[in-house]
Amino acid sequence: MSKTTTAAYASGASMVIAGFTIQDWALAVGVICTVTTCLVNWHYKRKKINHEIEFLKAQLNKNYMDGASKS
Numbered sequence: 001m002s003k004t005t006t007a008a009y010a011s012g013a014s015m016v017i018a019g020f021t022i023q024d025w026a027l028a029v030g031v032i033c034t035v036t037t038c039l040v041n042w043h044y045k046r047k048k049i050n051h052e053i054e055f056l057k058a059q060l061n062k063n064y065m066d067g068a069s070k071s
Contacts, residue, residue: 020028
């Protein structure tokens with residue numbers, strides 16, 4: 001990208017940002033926080049479910065081995 005194109009994009013972006021009102025900023029921050037919260041929640045729920053699956057697999061394996069040793 002040339003310096004002229006970069007300058008044009010930078011000036012355009014600064015004009016858009018300068019035109020934002022406090023309500024626009026509040027909306028943008030709210031949307032960003034909401035999306036971040038959803039992603040973090042999804043990540044930790046997935047980790048919890050995977051942990052529970054591994055725990056149940058270990059329990060089933062232990063029960064299977066205990067049953068096999070009694071026979």
